[in-house]
Amino acid sequence: MSDCSSCTVRGRAICASLDSAELAELGHMGRRQRVKAGHTLLWEGDDAPLIANVLRGVLKLVVAATDGREQIVGIVFASDFIGRPFGKESPYRVTAMTDSELCIYNRSSFDAFAEAHPHLQHKLLRRTLDELDRARYWMMLLGRKSATEKVASFLLQMAERLPVEAGEPARSRTAFELPFGRQQIADILGLTIETTSRQLTRMRANGLLDLPSRREVVIRDRRAMAILAG
Amino acid sequence: MSDCSSCTVRGRAICASLDSAELAELGHMGRRQRVKAGHTLLWEGDDAPLIANVLRGVLKLVVAATDGREQIVGIVFASDFIGRPFGKESPYRVTAMTDSELCIYNRSSFDAFAEAHPHLQHKLLRRTLDELDRARYWMMLLGRKSATEKVASFLLQMAERLPVEAGEPARSRTAFELPFGRQQIADILGLTIETTSRQLTRMRANGLLDLPSRREVVIRDRRAMAILAG
DNA sequence: CGTATCGTTGACATTCCTCAAGGGATGTGG
DNA sequence: CCACATCCCTTGAGGAATGTCAACGATACG
Numbered sequence: 047m048s049d050c051s052s053c054t055v056r057g058r059a060i061c062a063s064l065d066s067a068e069l070a071e072l073g074h075m076g077r078r079q080r081v082k083a084g085h086t087l088l089w090e091g092d093d094a095p096l097i098a099n100v101l102r103g104v105l106k107l108v109v110a111a112t113d114g115r116e117q118i119v120g121i122v123f124a125s126d127f128i129g130r131p132f133g134k135e136s137p138y139r140v141t142a143m144t145d146s147e148l149c150i151y152n153r154s155s156f157d158a159f160a161e162a163h164p165h166l167q168h169k170l171l172r173r174t175l176d177e178l179d180r181a182r183y184w185m186m187l188l189g190r191k192s193a194t195e196k197v198a199s200f201l202l203q204m205a206e207r208l209p210v211e212a213g214e215p216a217r218s219r220t221a222f223e224l225p226f227g228r229q230q231i232a233d234i235l236g237l238t239i240e241t242t243s244r245q246l247t248r249m250r251a252n253g254l255l256d257l258p259s260r261r262e263v264v265i266r267d268r269r270a271m272a273i274l275a276g
Numbered sequence: 277m278s279d280c281s282s283c284t285v286r287g288r289a290i291c292a293s294l295d296s297a298e299l300a301e302l303g304h305m306g307r308r309q310r311v312k313a314g315h316t317l318l319w320e321g322d323d324a325p326l327i328a329n330v331l332r333g334v335l336k337l338v339v340a341a342t343d344g345r346e347q348i349v350g351i352v353f354a355s356d357f358i359g360r361p362f363g364k365e366s367p368y369r370v371t372a373m374t375d376s377e378l379c380i381y382n383r384s385s386f387d388a389f390a391e392a393h394p395h396l397q398h399k400l401l402r403r404t405l406d407e408l409d410r411a412r413y414w415m416m417l418l419g420r421k422s423a424t425e426k427v428a429s430f431l432l433q434m435a436e437r438l439p440v441e442a443g444e445p446a447r448s449r450t451a452f453e454l455p456f457g458r459q460q461i462a463d464i465l466g467l468t469i470e471t472t473s474r475q476l477t478r479m480r481a482n483g484l485l486d487l488p489s490r491r492e493v494v495i496r497d498r499r500a501m502a503i504l505a506g
Numbered sequence: 507c508g509t510a511t512c513g514t515t516g517a518c519a520t521t522c523c524t525c526a527a528g529g530g531a532t533g534t535g536g
Numbered sequence: 537c538c539a540c541a542t543c544c545c546t547t548g549a550g551g552a553a554t555g556t557c558a559a560c561g562a563t564a565c566g
Contacts (some may be wrong), residue, residue: 077357109416111506115418119412130409132402137409164394172362175410179360179367181411182349186339188418190450193554229511236419238555243514260513260563266359276341423522458545468523473546490544492530 049073053149058125059099060173063165072159076151085104087128087148088217094136097129097156103146104225108139108233118234123209131170133158144225164243188236191276197245198275201255201263221264249274279303283379284478288355289329289352290403293395303388306381317358317392325385326367327359333376334443338369338463350411353439358443361400362387374455393431418466421506426465427475431485431493479504 050056050073051066061069078101088094090110100122107120119138124138131153139209151159160166187199208222224231232242249255254271256261256264265271280291280303291299308331311317312453314347320340330352337350349368352358360366361383381389390396417429438452454461479485485499486494495501 063293098543107412109412110417111420113506115420117416119415120330130405132405134405134409138412148424161398164397167394167397170389171397171404174401175360175362175364178404178408178411179364181408181415182337182339182368185411185415185418186341186347190341190345227511233315239513240515241554243556246512276343435543468547470524471522474522477546 054101055125060127060166060169061099063169064163066146068163072151075155075159076149079148079150081142081143081146081148083144083146086139088138088140090136090139092136094130094134095153097151097153097179098123098213099127099149099268101149103142103144103148105142105146105230105232106226108141109137110139116233117236118183118230120177121207121234123207127170127173129153129156131160143230150233157220193235193237193241194248194274195243195276196237197231197242197249199273200231200235201265202268202271204263205265213251220266220268222262224263227260282398284331285329286356290350290357290396290399291329293399294393298393302381305385305389306379309378309380311371311372311376311378313374313376316366316369318366318370320366320369324360324364325383327357327361327381327383329357329379330354331377331379333372333374333378335370335376336456336460338371340369341369347466348460349414350407350436351464353437357382357400357403359386361437363389373460383492411472412425422503423465423467423471423475424478425506426467427461427472427479430461430465431495432498432501432505434493450496450498451492454491454493 047221050061053059054060054119056062064072081103087105088096103125105122106118107122107126108116109119110116122140128140128148133153146198154264160170187196193198204224205219205222208219208225210219226234228242229239232239235242237245246255246257249271250257254265254267254274256262256266258264279297280286281296282355283289283291286292291302294302310331317328317335318326318337335352335358336348337352338346339349340346350393352370359380363383382389390400417426421429433453434454435449438449440449451474456464458472458476459469462469465472476485476487479501480487484495484497484504486492486496
């Protein structure tokens with residue numbers, strides 16, 4: 047992998063902190079890999095031997111209870127990174143939700159490289175802080191919001207966070223295609239698939255939404271949706 | 277504040293990464309401050325003008341919904357740090373739960389110092405990664421566990437994380453005093469105070485617990501508790 | 507066209523929350 | 537030292553929200 051300079055996420059990923067010499071060095075250590083939707087990269091309790099940048103696709107981070115109940119604890123988009131730098135085992139499973147393309151590094155090499163490149167660590171730190179804020183907001187949603195509020199919050203957040211395809215305005219977007227099905231929405235919100243489905247059906251009945259196909263969503267009344275989100 | 281070398285959390289806080297010259301420089305920037313239980317240091321939406329190390333005491337990070345429902349999204353113990361380095365507003369309220377002692381820095385000075393001291397950023401990064409893992413585990417608890425499982429998990433985690441007083445073995449501890457009341461336990465677990473109380477009462481009735489006083493807990497059957505925790 | 511997967515809907519069960527009352531500890535003033 | 541107030545916790549009864557189980561419908565795919 048030598049063409050980091052033409053990378054699709056160059057400028058957005060943590061590598062943006064590197065100059066071209068450093069980039070060449072890092073590029074030498076990494077390899078590009080495609081993974082199919084459904085493929086699991088890292089298992090819960092694994093020694094987490096890899097760090098990766100996401101070039102394309104959407105992945106989920108999953109924590110499972112002993113009896114199989116699952117909670118999605120993070121969603122990873124293009125330009126985000128995956129893995130647990132500095133030697134701890136992965137506390138969650140990482141699974142691709144769509145066909146994805148990654149830029150993978152051996153963890154120990156990556157760690158060593160990071161130690162030697164403070165700018166990279168700085169980027170990592172900022173990203174991790176942002177991710178922590180997001181996780182904490184989500185804790186409030188999981189602990190304190192009703193099913194309706196959860197679904198409304200989820201849709202609004204997806205409208206903002208979902209990667210924009212070719213030349214749409216990012217903020218005002220109101221129609222989008224979710225990269226996941228009902229069960230996965232339920233696993234994100236800490237609900238059952240049935241409750242999730244009923245909430246969506248009701249929102250459609252109330253004219254807040256259109257659901258043109260299984261995974262497409264059109265928010266018709268953003269204002270009302272924001273009120274529902276609590 | 278000049279006696280960082282004799283600091284109670286020297287060696288455990290992020291400052292452990294600094295040599296004595298650097299420590300002196302940082303010590304120059306900071307000031308010690310005591311805060312009373314109940315005092316709020318940082319408000320949700322604040323510009324988060326400070327970074328602090330906790331020398332003593334326990335603080336909570338709280339996210340509130342628009343209507344006042346509260347979720348505790350983090351608990352901060354001695355040697356942990358508070359605040360949002362690198363310029364974002366605080367997404368949560370920070371309130372002392374016990375009388376506490378802090379070592380406070382102006383954020384912009386701290387940021388500048390951190391930029392110049394990669395070791396410090398490295399420590400910050402490691403801590404933030406650990407905290408993120410903890411937050412994500414808690415997301416699973418909030419989204420997928422029952423009231424009983426939540427309370428049991430909470431007690432076990434407190435037995436491990438609560439600071440140890442004078443010369444007790446850290447791991448095997450089974451009796452401890454919680455630094456918070458029932459309402460705050462409820463706010464940590466995403467439950468109501470009544471449900472929390474009922475769970476504790478039931479565990480006591482089943483011989484899993486003793487509750488010698490309002491805030492004291494003695495785990496009598498750790499094994500059974502671990503099973504209840506799911 | 508048939509089959510598998512996913513989503514929706516309904517009936518019912520359960521958990522947890524809400525509202526209300528009472529109990530126990532702690533602190534204060536008399 | 538006692539009476540009283542306050543705060544926090546516990547307990548109970550009833551209800552609402554969500555989960556469970558089951559059947560059916562729709563969509564995608566071979």
